[in-house]
Amino acid sequence: MKGGAQMKRACTAILFAALTAGMGLIGADKPLVIRGGRVVPVSGPEIADGAVLIEGGKIVAIGKADEVSVPAGAEVFDAKGGWILPGLVECLASIGLGDRYGAGEGDEVSDPVTAGLRILDGLDPFDKRFEQAARAGTTTLMIAPGRANVIGARTVVVKPRGATAEEMVLLEPAGVKLTLGEGPKAAFGAKGRLPGTRMGSAYVVRKALLDASEYARKRKDHEVAVAAAKGKKGAVPPPAPPRSLDLEPLADLLDGKLTAFVECHRADDIRTALRLVDEFRFRAVLVGATEAYKSAGEIAKRGIPVVVGAMGIGSKRVETKDVSLANAAVLVKAGIKTAIAAEDALGLGAQEELALSAGLAVKGGLDRATALRAVTLTAAEILGVGARVGSLEPGKDADVVVLSGDPFDYRTRVVRVFIDGRAVRVPEPLRSPRP
């Protein structure tokens, strides 16, 4: 056990050295032990007086404080009775895509179908909101286009650290973003363009996916022909079919290499999403899903995960008016893998208050452990990065949040955040002496 852990440690150290060299980070980190608090690994039972050992940016061991050895020269962080949790995972954010109040970089509104685009190419690592999210305990985020395009750019999963998009990336492409309902109607229909209706949006998706399936078939035929030619002497492999940047990601979607994150809110839009999944058999995640509780059985039957977006904090749009705090609870009860995203709103809906959004789902009937999982491990799994982040387990990235208490208690504050075992710089809040 110990030997294995040491081997693992050595391997991860080497791996990390290679990684840091690639990322341009300087210097080797000392081992770090976080202890003196309640460790909540999410993937396993809580440890009342626990400790987490971190080396080379990875979690090496977790356990009771007296069972986790402190290596020589290790730094020790005392959680002082707080809660030690995995970093939170945000499933849907637009950070880095232009100023909140300025022109956004997330929606390429010249065409309803823009699968050829990559969010990676529009991402600003110096957007201060990344740092702010990190300081609030969110250590992984999926950055996705808004809801203008029916088929938008490919999404990216990042960690909120690094000076270039490449340094930030955890997974790219993470998926394709689709939007049904009011978004595309407002962006295109208002200009007299397709889609101006819900059936128009569904048609746009079907047409694009039919074109993509044709493309996928040609791609496959070519691969088969190339493989066949390889075996034969003197045989000339056929020329590759022309490459289409627009169809390639959709062909990948149909081949099961990518996930579609389908934003839909109203019950009828959710059923349209299910109809498209039934027809084209792609891997989908429903996002936003305001009225998912009205179709929980149908979603569960297909094994489709859901990212619950709106908690009803911010202004209601026509398609989010029937928002319910019970949404996540109903979905989980139906057996649906459910994550919770922060609502794009102020106050409790701010990115910084992701944990309290999950607390609202608890108010709606979700059990606390599942709610916490919905903003950590379940979210990571839905994004396809569950092997790297989302829980405190040996071998996983050392993304750790130390809170002063219960994550669903409004009085709880973030004490310290570690990403890859490194502390996030948190300036003291601005204070005024009381008069």
Add this chain to the structure above:
Amino acid sequence: MIMKRIAAAGAALVLVLALTAAEDVTAVVGARVLTGTGVEIENGTVLIEGGRIKAVGKAGEVPVPAGARVVDAAGRVITPGLVDSHSHLGLGPSGGVTEDNETSNPVTPELRIVDSIHPEGEGPDEFQFRRALAEGVTTVVARPGSGNVIGGQSAVLKLRGGTVDDMVILFPADMKMALGRKGAYAAKGVMPTTKMGAAYLVRKALVEAAEYGQALERYDGEKAKNPKAAPPARDLGKEALLKVVRREIPVHIHVSSSDDIMTAVRLADEFKFLRLSLGHAVEAYKVAGELARRGVIVVVGPQMTAYDDEGRLVNLAGYLADKGVPVDIMTDADVVQQSFLRYQAAVAVKYGMDPRQALRSITLNPARTMGLEGRIGSLEPGKDADLVVFDGDPFDVATRALTVFIDGRVVFEAGKESK
């Protein structure tokens, strides 16, 4: 005989009166009472009579009259009905076509918000009043939007009754203005395309209103001498602004940056506003000393935190309160839903605001802002019996409102709500 009859009738009358009085008395007992003035009473009794608070105190100190309706609130928490001093409830969803901005003219003091409010709401706005009530909000200040430099006249509403007229408890409550560059007009090439343009429009309107007032006064003087004297032509806008000039109503100004905040202060100094409250005022923390010195009220929200130039988190409400600035907390409904008012305050508490101060920011302070502190905002004898029974800490996201009273009547009861 006759005397006897009169005596009997009198006795019967007294009996009837006593019965009505007893029936009209409600005692909410056993709860932890947060009065909104900073006082907390364990195992307290709130006695309600005739729609008003008769007494508040410890269980033994407030006698409950025989025949009173007793509401057992043991283990519960009672607060005053929550007051939001900046809301656009009933004016349409902020994403869609709203009824709060008349963008045909940047100066519209003549507009009255009561003429735009739909008590039931429409589309996504539907049922917002009832939802807000179910979360303990009993009073809101409905304001025109910030699209215009002078937006119009605000109203204070209680969330009960079927029509706006049933709901209004104060109108005109104050004059709504907005400083800063106005995008809508800049795009049309109409003043204000600059910040100084906005300030000019306010000054011009107030100067003209003052002159209108002088003309009215002259007319009053002439009328005494000459009954046939012609009154000045009635001007609805100047008439409304005259109330500002004559210090009959306060002013509420939408601002964001510290320079616009100081422009608002400059206007208040020049025209001697009865009272100035600033809405949003995200950068108020940069000039907190100036605001505290003048007693300028800041209505914080919907944004509750900001980051300063050094990247430090600023707890907007808590910081200003610590500096001695009177602070209200708002939702700006429906930018944040009206029902989330207490969670706006919870975010301020999270980042260090004193919880009693935070509660006051959604009860007594906004009542003061509107000049209604004699009537609502705290649990004190003589005030309207607007109160909320919560099943726990009102700032906790898990906490629910169980019973809500307005004017002593139960207007919401958990489990008995109809959609």
